[in-house]
Amino acid sequence: MPETRDPLSAFYSVIPAGGIGSRLWPLSRADAPKFLHDLTGTGSSLLRTTWDRLVPLSGEQRIMVVTGRAHRAAVEKELPDLADRNVVLESEPKDSSAAIGLAAAILARREPDVIVGSFAADHVIGDQRAFKRAVVEAVAAADAGYISTIGITPSEPAIGFGYIHCGPPLAIEGAPSALAVDSFVEKPDLETAERYVASGDYLWNGGMFISRADVLLDQLGETNPVLREGIDRLADAWDTPERGAVVDQVWPTLPKIAIDYTVAEPAAAAGRLAVIPGYFDWDDVGDFAALAKLHSSGRKSDLAILGENARVLADASSGVVVSQSGRLISLIGVNDIVVVDTPDALLVTTSANAQRVKSVVDALKVSGRDDVL
């Protein structure tokens, strides 16, 4: 009888820490992206919380962070135990396929049978033990050759998330709850979302992908050979003196595309995708409505207040206040309000308009007001 290894011993966590979180402007900025903020009121940034969640799974020596050059110092400050060899710096943003694909390719060259799992730097997860249980199953499914993902059991018919349409059970050893994935579906309208949730066949797509590195790269190469070739050139040079020159040459040529399109959807279509249902609270805190909800425990009448030393005087008001300026903030008779008070920019909107914040950021870009972006 051959010796069996614990698949988890081959597991490596990857944290793509890229997006600014434009819908959380003016809290999130180019130089202070969402993942560097404490949105949960715990005193830890989302990045740090993500790290802390992954350490029990892969150990702190096996967590790689892919981030922009501008954020290197901030990331290293948040994660003092992050190893130098586990920092991958992007010269410019190239979306998730490049970030995760390159991490997988670098790790595969260092450790051919590595299993990589990618977890966004700026999501909020409630029950850490339930998360761990799901990842352990996902790693087992990856070890069996699947590209696996963790789907979150919906707590409501959310219209801000994508959904995973689940297929039949897969009967994978070590992953008893793994299901086939029928398809990924984009953010639905409310009626569709209600139908999804009522059916019990749909999970939220949390954007977590766990796979053997070679399997992930084969899938990516099948869908986008140009990207695969660029990633391979970068990875071949990565741990050599050529890295800088090759990055300068290749990085600008990388196609900019989300991993959903290069890996998740094609793998689902080919029957190579497994989903592990995750039984934990999860949120991508994509906008201020989500932030308000996160802090209100779902009660509409609550006023959530974020920010150290926040001084808020509220009368008959609900919603969320983010205070970064230290000023006294008074609210009178405003409901579902969103007030974000920073030293150089103020936002006043409502939860219902939270998605439109990005359009302000776009308008500021167009008008060249980069000083507040």
Added chain:
Amino acid sequence: MPETRDPLSAFYSVIPAGGIGSRLWPLSRADAPKFLHDLTGTGSSLLRTTWDRLVPLSGEQRIMVVTGRAHRAAVEKELPDLADRNVVLESEPKDSSAAIGLAAAILARREPDVIVGSFAADHVIGDQRAFKRAVVEAVAAADAGYISTIGITPSEPAIGFGYIHCGPPLAIEGAPSALAVDSFVEKPDLETAERYVASGDYLWNGGMFISRADVLLDQLGETNPVLREGIDRLADAWDTPERGAVVDQVWPTLPKIAIDYTVAEPAAAAGRLAVIPGYFDWDDVGDFAALAKLHSSGRKSDLAILGENARVLADASSGVVVSQSGRLISLIGVNDIVVVDTPDALLVTTSANAQRVKSVVDALKVSGRDDVL
């Protein structure tokens, strides 16, 4: 035939510049009261605009300002032509009867047949010529022995103002439009206000009183002998070396009461009051709803922006923004909103809640946060 004098030659303007304007917090503060602000966007403070409106009537040597000691420097900066002898400083606020009564008593000692007219430092008046015409008639009525007031012809059934119920014409020489005053009525409800305006018998009480100083003081003394006595002691000492000592002794003992109760209402009841209808736009700009209305020309969809160097980016929003901080202010999908952004305090409310701003100020007082009051 006796020589007839022009009553206007005896006219002296008095500007009580006292109230902070708590319902305009955090724009109005103890150290920056409403009358020192440019609420009209003309570049002049309300006090300066009041001065400029009175100069053509009484001349700049005949305008007296009654204000708090703390505001002396700011008032003199706004009104460089204000004569020293025309500055009356209050050691503490004692409401309008003391302020106007003392001014009248000081002026009566200097000039026994003086006619005084008191005009609030923080009101907005549209048509200056129509204002002047009304004051000229009011001065003529005062010269004939009446206590006269100017009532503003209502442009709408406002519930934020008091009303004057007019009686029959008085046929006073030089004041052809003067009417008797039946009574003063407090701020009505909307239904009552609509009835008032429809009847044509009611005018808004703009709080302007014009009278011979001795007539005013007699009326005041009849109603409140204690106050009259205090005022007389102060006025007797005012232009002497004893002023300081007498002020220290008497000022704290002055009853605190509005001139409406000591002069206007009792004079009306006694048939001594004449009202001149004023055909001009008028507003006391008592709260942010009034401020928004002043700048929106009545259109509900407008967003009024006040403040030098205001940087506002608004999408589908209406109401009023007061910017004093220089920060970028973004509004998305908020209607009838009131945003007042100052360096140390921010207010977010709605026009409908504008009257409740005072309660915030009261709460701040109670909690000892005088730093932002």
